[in-house]
Amino acid sequence: MLKRGGLNGVKVIVIGDGNVGKSSLLRRFVTGTFSNQYNRTVGVEYMEKSVCLRQRSTTVNLFLWDTAGQETVSSVKDIYYLDAAVAILVFSTDSSESFARIEMWKRCVERVCGSIPMVLCQTKFDLARQAAVVAEEVEKLAVKLQLPLFRVSTKDGFNVTQLFEYVAAMCVSEAPGGECGPSGKLKSEADGNGSTGAGNAGKSSKSGGAGKKSSKKSKKKKCSVM
Template identity: 45%
Template sequence: MEEDFDRELKVLVVGNGGVGKTSMIRRFAKGIYTDEYKKTIGVDFLEKALFVDELQEEVRFMLWDTAGQEEFDAITRTYYRGAGAAVIAFSTTDRASFDAVAMWKSKVEAECGEIAVALVQNKVDLVDQAVVSATEVETLARKLGLKLYRTCVKEGINVTEVFVYLAELNQRKQQAAQPPVEMLPSKPKVLSAEPAENSITVDSGDNRAQTVDLAPSKKRTKGKKSLKDRMSSCSVA
């Protein structure tokens, strides 16, 4: 039988080839790591169910691993549609992958619009081979308006945190996109089902009941005094 999930989230993992995209989703989805590099042809797909504490929901992550090589661009971009989040990954030891980050962000936005996106610097354990500085990475993240995660897929550092963040950000974006509920002024309500004769009770609008007397005023209906009555009330000196 199929399991019911409170939320499903399609996540793209994009970036140049060889930065560790496949290793990242395998580590997250299956908890395994292999240092054997095998180029992704087109796209690969994995799933992972995870309970996200902040959302208090079980989320099914549908992870799409896309090829980073240009020759597969026409194929992989067809899988962008319908994504609710994306990881843009680059490698600490690959300068070209870092320089391509802005291009990958533009591709995601062109196909998916303003979805939840995180910037991931992978292979931070190879700091002695780094070709990008921490300062320029942080500057780029601020410029692009992306949250930066430094990960080590080999050791499983910060991998799950990336996807949990994307699930939370996706929900916030969905809530922000919902139109506000317009509050219309309420009409006076008749509170008494059987009002007393010549009166009704209405809601005045501030949680107080007000009784409106419909009976004509006595002063308005009081008859005029007769000439005899008026003369009898006068005294003559």
């Protein structure tokens, strides 16, 4: 989606409640550092980093905007969201409230940006044993919203680079002539590859009726989890 943010880069907004680790996520990706100290973002924090997509022989410059989760004035949010190419919707493993508000944040983005590609991101996955959110409920929401789900740990660096490489690939795929699926997923994933529950999607029963039932069942479980 190089049409947004200019030919030299794309604007990516990182959205979610306060204290879910949005700033830590960006710092880990851009600088490779992590701090346990929480500093509330006031207004917006901006970072930039280039991502090399070797399989596509291209480099994507990501302009990363971390907006304050406490913003309440819609006009302020509108300014921050304007011209975004992709949105990362963030909630925390240790906060059920941040998870419950994901759909609200998604509506806020859509009101300003329309149907841009989005990714669901669960931070602080290193706290999975003390989770305040149920894994099955998270995957159900990803299916409902038709969004790929990334579980990351900025403390350990787990899955952080993969998240932003995926976002960069989404941007390229959304450019004219790209191969992005209708929900913002890459075509391979929209077809079922790399999706939870996709193992049976390509299998068919000898009985035509049973095959249809199996197909419907697999569609209900489909969720791209990384």
